[in-house]
Amino acid sequence: MTRQDGRAFDELRPVTITPNFVKFAEGSCLIQCGDTMVLCCASVEDKVPPHVPEGAGWVTAEYSMLPRANxxxxxxxxxxxxxxxxxAEIQRLVGRSLRAAVDMNKLGEHTITIDCDVLQGDGGTRTASVTGGFVALSLACRKLVEAGILAEDPIRHFVTGVSAGIVDEQPMLDLQYSEDSRAQVDxxxxxxxxxxxxxxxxxxxxRAxxxxxxxxxxxxxxxxxxxxxxxxxEILKR
Amino acid sequence: MTRQDGRAFDELRPVTITPNFVKFAEGSCLIQCGDTMVLCCASVEDKVPPHVPEGAGWVTAEYSMLPRANxxxxxxxxxxxxxxxxxAEIQRLVGRSLRAAVDMNKLGEHTITIDCDVLQGDGGTRTASVTGGFVALSLACRKLVEAGILAEDPIRHFVTGVSAGIVDEQPMLDLQYSEDSRAQVDxxxxxxxxxxxxxxxxxxxxRAxxxxxxxxxxxxxxxxxxxxxxxxxEILKR
Amino acid sequence: MTRQDGRAFDELRPVTITPNFVKFAEGSCLIQCGDTMVLCCASVEDKVPPHVPEGAGWVTAEYSMLPRANxxxxxxxxxxxxxxxxxAEIQRLVGRSLRAAVDMNKLGEHTITIDCDVLQGDGGTRTASVTGGFVALSLACRKLVEAGILAEDPIRHFVTGVSAGIVDEQPMLDLQYSEDSRAQVDxxxxxxxxxxxxxxxxxxxxRAxxxxxxxxxxxxxxxxxxxxxxxxxEILKR
Amino acid sequence: MTRQDGRAFDELRPVTITPNFVKFAEGSCLIQCGDTMVLCCASVEDKVPPHVPEGAGWVTAEYSMLPRANxxxxxxxxxxxxxxxxxAEIQRLVGRSLRAAVDMNKLGEHTITIDCDVLQGDGGTRTASVTGGFVALSLACRKLVEAGILAEDPIRHFVTGVSAGIVDEQPMLDLQYSEDSRAQVDxxxxxxxxxxxxxxxxxxxxRAxxxxxxxxxxxxxxxxxxxxxxxxxEILKR
Amino acid sequence: MTRQDGRAFDELRPVTITPNFVKFAEGSCLIQCGDTMVLCCASVEDKVPPHVPEGAGWVTAEYSMLPRANxxxxxxxxxxxxxxxxxAEIQRLVGRSLRAAVDMNKLGEHTITIDCDVLQGDGGTRTASVTGGFVALSLACRKLVEAGILAEDPIRHFVTGVSAGIVDEQPMLDLQYSEDSRAQVDxxxxxxxxxxxxxxxxxxxxRAxxxxxxxxxxxxxxxxxxxxxxxxxEILKR
Amino acid sequence: MTRQDGRAFDELRPVTITPNFVKFAEGSCLIQCGDTMVLCCASVEDKVPPHVPEGAGWVTAEYSMLPRANxxxxxxxxxxxxxxxxxAEIQRLVGRSLRAAVDMNKLGEHTITIDCDVLQGDGGTRTASVTGGFVALSLACRKLVEAGILAEDPIRHFVTGVSAGIVDEQPMLDLQYSEDSRAQVDxxxxxxxxxxxxxxxxxxxxRAxxxxxxxxxxxxxxxxxxxxxxxxxEILKR
Known part of the structure; x- marks a missing residue:
């Protein structure tokens, strides 16, 4: 038994990340994982939500699918x-994941919002949003350092996300939609x-x-x- | 080092489940886990959402906190x-968990909605909602069988939920709010x-x-x- | 002719008020009038809406039924x-009723919000909200005095509410749902x-x-x- | 002591009702009570809400103030x-009041919606809506009879509304805004x-x-x- | 071939503008163009939206139809x-049109909102809103000058609006609804x-x-x- | 005087249309006019809104900007x-424009929705949406014919859109944002x-x-x- 697209069970779909896909966002990329396409944009604002301790920053995410992504x-x-x-569920996951990547004290009183808009969805959009969102976030942080707004890059570590599942009793990596929709475990x-x-x-x-x-x-x-x-x-040269 | 309330690290808070706390719902209970109190009510309707296959039933959940639960x-x-x-995130989790407990073909064209309303929140409300929600669901299913509406009880297996976390590098079971709010891992x-x-x-x-x-x-x-x-x-005598 | 539950025409249903039913609210009670159950919580905030004169306080109410209260x-x-x-209609009534109980100058620049959440509804929920809401309000005011936040208890007088109606041409006190639903006058x-x-x-x-x-x-x-x-x-010892 | 506008304490403001103020509604009038002006329109639809018994009709009301009515x-x-x-509170009152005027079986499976839009508010808008709303309702019913859609006029009795209040310890009829805003009782x-x-x-x-x-x-x-x-x-010639 | 109501192809419907139709607005009129009736009210506030340059004013419009205008x-x-x-489309048009009439520096830090509420709609409501809205705006500006709030009238020029269209291949002015609804070009x-x-x-x-x-x-x-x-x-004597 | 980007006053920005940019929509393209990028997707449904005459089809449009398009x-x-x-204003314009391109009787009882999502906005997004939307619409119609669902292509004629304006008293074609934002006439x-x-x-x-x-x-x-x-x-080979 092989997978529909000939991949090995532990093989990712082809991944392409195009940095700076749009030009106004402080950081952006288009991430493609197979047929899944997500546009990730990082926007910086000079203010933070009320619950954030003084002097610290904040990172949040929004996720949405275009109407005909599916x-x-x-x-x-x-x-x-x-x-x-x-x-709502997904953007909370993406936000928590990317917040973990940032030293909020080094970020200072800035909010970085990562918008993840799914142009095409073929499974794995939430983890693609994490992986691409990290690139957008990282590019935005670098721009803040280069502009002298931050003294030091606030990125603490890389963040990537991927899915796995059990389909027909077979564990496999990076489910595409045709697999995901009949997975027993995800x-x-x-x-x-x-x-x-x-x-x-x-x-x-x-099943459990x-x-x-x-x-x-x-x-x-x-x-x-x-x-x-x-x-x-490779993309970020870091 | 011991826990604030003297519990062992692998010890649950005292749990009380009061079945049939309210009288109109087909099934209901009040679940108390320490100071967390959730009212769980199961309501049966004779119709299903459009995406459900013909002849099958559906189980869904709603979760909400009363304004002064916290x-x-x-x-x-x-x-x-x-x-x-x-x-939104929590009610999707509760819904998936309880759906897994039910044989949808035995349920037939009925929808059971489990309303989980938190009267008081002191950590662990989502897992209390799963555990209490199962009791409400189970009582409602029994009533459907007793009323001759269902030929057979559609409950496939029990479902319970609980949390654990790492606080001050110590893994521990069933975090209350004072622990949860400073947990490293949840x-x-x-x-x-x-x-x-x-x-x-x-x-x-x-931390990761x-x-x-x-x-x-x-x-x-x-x-x-x-x-x-x-x-x-004990409660359900099954 | 007697009433369904054997009560005299001028007789209340059994009333139980459990003060401090939940622990975080500044004042709270569970009021039960027959099968009607309302959780009333009073919450204090250190600010007032813009229309309130300087130095004065405010009291407001919110009312809601849990989905399966009925x-x-x-x-x-x-x-x-x-x-x-x-x-909307009911919470305006409850708010006006409880505002009348309070000397807004003695309350100072605080807002007390009384949340009335109906856990079970069997007629008379709005007047039970007034009667129970007053207990929650009164407990909260006492706590403000005990904490030294207020110099003097701002409660001016007690407030209670009850319904009466004409059913089958017979005037009667405190209608339960089965009476209320066929009342000629309420x-x-x-x-x-x-x-x-x-x-x-x-x-x-x-009829008129x-x-x-x-x-x-x-x-x-x-x-x-x-x-x-x-x-x-009795409850309030005042 | 006399009233600001020289009225006796038991005297109405001048009232003008202009029937058929607009031409598309099945019934309409502009009611003016002093400076209060409400446009009342009755619209007939050939369907009823789900809770209405088969063969019966329904009457409902909507109330709104134009942004600069005040x-x-x-x-x-x-x-x-x-x-x-x-x-919300007012339109429930107007709806109940006007429903009481109609024999729902004679109305048959029609809904009449009375829109009460306040063009200018100077006190007494809710009771002006009732009084004017009845005229619009009555004209619409007459049109249904004249068109042969109803066999018999479903109006059971007239309905009027007015306010009274206590201002400076003096009971008085039909409060205008300058009285209403400092009334002790309304x-x-x-x-x-x-x-x-x-x-x-x-x-x-x-005060109480x-x-x-x-x-x-x-x-x-x-x-x-x-x-x-x-x-x-006078207006309705009935 | 003549028009339904006997008008020449280049003839307006009878127009009546009643200034000060309501008394609280700083400026108001009722404009009637044939059977189209729009109540236009200008309200002045002592603040401006954030995007307005310091020292300058703002003019905006809102448009709505009463439920039974049609x-x-x-x-x-x-x-x-x-x-x-x-x-939304219409109020943007009305707002842009009336903004063009005003010197924002002479208006100073005030916002004038023109509410255009259609009491009856028989074609041409958006252009009647512009024409009537200008009268309300102009009356409000005059009042600001008379009250000494503005040193100088900020009105730069008059603004009027009207429609034309092609019906049955015939160009004609000021379409009423029966013409508008079958116009080829509007x-x-x-x-x-x-x-x-x-x-x-x-x-x-x-057609194009x-x-x-x-x-x-x-x-x-x-x-x-x-x-x-x-x-x-004529109305404004200016 | 020349334009910021060296264009002649009557010169378009470079235009690229990538057909079938996404694969699930019945028709799609990415249109780029200079730095403006709009993803246009046409979706076909087998039903029409209630106001559409029997046997006829419908075409509608939705327009939105991604949060960081600007x-x-x-x-x-x-x-x-x-x-x-x-x-709201723009999607009504796009919808009217594209509806004009289609013979609704040839389309039959189908609705085609054109989603225009602006990935990057640098002026002219509404007219780019019309031009790109026509390509998506046209590809979708062709697919319906090829699939045998329609007997004949319902496209009546091509539709394109572009802007012009007066900047510094100079009329010019196809304003980009830096021109548009200071245009006297648009x-x-x-x-x-x-x-x-x-x-x-x-x-x-x-100015006027x-x-x-x-x-x-x-x-x-x-x-x-x-x-x-x-x-x-060129793109559509028609």
Missing amino acids: RERSRRDISKLKLSPRS LNCVMNELGEIIELQGTGEG FTAEEQQELVRLCAKGNRELLNIQR | RERSRRDISKLKLSPRS LNCVMNELGEIIELQGTGEG FTAEEQQELVRLCAKGNRELLNIQR | RERSRRDISKLKLSPRS LNCVMNELGEIIELQGTGEG FTAEEQQELVRLCAKGNRELLNIQR | RERSRRDISKLKLSPRS LNCVMNELGEIIELQGTGEG FTAEEQQELVRLCAKGNRELLNIQR | RERSRRDISKLKLSPRS LNCVMNELGEIIELQGTGEG FTAEEQQELVRLCAKGNRELLNIQR | RERSRRDISKLKLSPRS LNCVMNELGEIIELQGTGEG FTAEEQQELVRLCAKGNRELLNIQR
Whole structure:
């Protein structure tokens, strides 16, 4: 048995990250993981939300799908007057993941908002948003340093994200939509460059899963995250 | 070093589940885990959302905190015209967890909505909602069987949820708010009666964590879930 | 002819008020009038809305029913993005009633918000909110005095509320839902400890009513309010 | 002591009702009570809301103030995305009052919506909406009979509304804004042509009031309502 | 071939402007163009939106139709929780048109909001809003000068608006609804007293149109605008 | 005097249209006009809105800017719970323009929605949306014919849009943002392949303009539209 697109079970889809895809954002990239395409833009503001300690900064994320990113058109959030609950869940995950990458004291009283807009969705959009969002964030931080606004780069470590799952009883890395939609177990894992876990979300869609299966999926994700890390290093030359 | 309330590191807070706390819902309970109090109500409707296959049923959950469930009053969602993104995230978790407990074909064309309203929040409200929500769901299913509406109880297995975390480098079970608010790592784990995982969510709040630490937290949760399972069995006599 | 539950026509349902039902609110109680259960919480903030004269305080109320408080589940306000117009009407009544109890100059620049959340509704939820809301308000004021924040208790007088109605041409006190739903006339009356009226709302549901009938209903309410006053005095020891 | 505008204490402001002020509505009028101006339009639809028994009709009301109806401009509801709670309260009162005027079985499966839009507000807008709304409703019903859509006029009785209040310890009829804004007690009373009460709302704004005071205010309203009834009869020739 | 109401092709409907129709607004009028009736109110506030340069003022407009202004009742914006997109488009046009009439430096740090509420709509409501809105704006500016708040009248020039269209291949001025609803081309034109264009909007409803046809429609509008200007001069005595 | 980017006054910015930029939409393209980038997607549904005559189809458009499409980040519509009024205005223009291109009877009972999402905005986004939207629409129609769903291509004629304006008293074609933001007059013109006008919108931003100036701007637009038409023909091979 092989995968629909001929990949090995522990193989990522082809990944392309185009930095500075748009020109106004302080940092941006277009990340493509197979057919999944996410535009990630980092915007810097000179203020922070009220809950942030004095002198510290803040990092947050927003996530949205364009109406025709998927096989069927979805109505825009604004036409339903509700942020999609799925988007709410995802942007909280992306925000937590990217916040972990930044030393808030070095960032100072700035807010960086990472907008992740899915132009095309074919599975793995939340982890692509983490991986691409880190590139946009990192480019924005560098610009702040180069402009003399920050004394030091506030990035503490790299952040990448990838999914793994069990399909037809077979654990596999980086599910595309056709696999994801019939997965028995689905797990997303965000890691730093040491392979430590920042966020972990696992769901038994069709059945429960054992602690051993869970560990196997984390191992697959660790492999994928190492490869994504190398792509980030290449792009960011850091 | 001991915990603030004298508990052992692998000890649950006292748990009380009062079944049928309110009388109109098909199933209900008030679950108290220490000072956390959640009212869980299961409501049955004779219709299903459009995406459900013909002949099958559906289970969904809603989660909300009363305005003064916490140390500070929060404005109601309706006064902000936005479902709290945190509530959106939690009710998706509770819904997935409880859906996993039900055989949708045995449920037939009914929707069961589990409303989890937090009267008082002192940490662990999402997992209390899962554990209490299962009791409400289970009581409602029994009523459907007793009323002759269902031929067979659609409950496939028990579902319980509990959290664990690392505080001051010490892994511990069932964090209360004073622990949760300074936890380095926080992990929620929903399991069935075989100790298999249904949902897993781990977050490095203050630092990343290793796969070994993650496994230790899952082991703590497994112990807590076994104890919660016994309390559910007692209440439900099944 | 007697009432469904054997009560005399001028008899209240059994009333229980549990003070301090939740622990974070500055004042709280659970009020039960027969099967009606309302959780009332008073929250104090150190600011007032813009329309309040300098140096004075403010008291306001919010009212909501949990989705399964009634025989049928209702969708949450947030899922309809509209405050229920009935809730809007009721919380204005509760707010006016409780504001009348407080000397705003003695309260100083604080806002007290009384949240009335109906856990179970079996008729008379708005007047139970007034009666229970007063207990929560009074407990919160006492706490402000005990904490030295206020020099003097700002409570000017007690406030209680009860309904009466005409069912099958028979005037009766404190309608439960089964009576309320077929009442010809329905009247709510909020009074102080002198038996003076603070709020009066009467509606001819099935037919118009005479001034004499209206006076008879106010007399019934006066009796009920006297009894509720005694229960408040007992609880509050004032 | 006399009133600001020289009126006797039991005297209405000058009332003008211009029927058919706009031409598309099935019934309409502009009602002016002193400087208060409300445009009332009745619209007929061939359907009823789901809760209405088969074969019966429905009457409902909507109330709104134009942004500059008052001394200060108010933001529109839509710019706040919230129906003003005061409008919610008032339109429920107007709706109940006008529903009481109609035999729903004679109306058949039609909904009549009475839109009451305040062009200028100088006190008494809710009762002017009731009095003017009845004229619009009555004209619409007549049109339905004339068009052969209804066999019989469904109007059961006339409905008028007026306010009274206590200002500087003096009971007086039909408060204008300068009186209303400093009234100690404010009472609205909706009656039929027999002088029976349909809706009664009394509020102690500055102080509580006795049952005797309340009766005196109802007597004043009864006088005012008789005069309004005569104006309606004149306009409607019925 | 003549027009339904006997008008010549280049003839306006009868226009009546009643200044000071309501008394609280700083400036107001009721404008009637045939059966179209719009209430225009100008409200002055002592503040400006953030984007306005220091020392300068701002003029903005809001437009809305009453629910029964038209042949069929429309739901209110607030009941749909959405500003009608048509209203959004129109109020932007009215705002731009009236802003062009005012010297913002002479206005100083004031905002004038022109509320245009359509009481009855029979075609041409947006241009009637411009023409009537200018009268309300102008009256409000005069009041500011008379009150000594402004040193000098900030009105730079008159503003009028009118529509023209092609119906059955015949260009004609000032379409009423019965013409507008079957027009092939519809063009709105806002001009100053020199006959210069401030706003121009043309739409090919049924077919595209040539530059020559477009010029002919502008010429018709210029004639109508000259006549509206004379009516404004008469009313405003300026 | 020359333009900032060296263009002649009657010269378009470089235009690139990438058809099929995303793969799920029935038709799509990315249009770039200088630095303006708009993703246009056409989605087909097998139903029509209620106002459409039986047997006929419908074409509509939605327009939105990504949060960081511009020099400053804008909050998303959903976070303000309001469709931007500017977006409302634009999507009505785009919808009318593209509807004019289609024979609704040949389209049959299908709705085609054109989503125009601005990835980067540097002036002219609304006319780029029309020009790119036509390509997406046309590709979708072709697919419907190729799939045998439609017997005949419902496209009646080409549609292109471009802006012109007067900057420093100089008429010029296709304003970029740095020109647009200080334009005295701004005019958008949508045309078919015969050079006939479908939509025309002109605004005197800084001053009014004469009919002659307006004609000159239409002539400039006509030149630009001819060139855009050639690019569309090239892409669409029709």
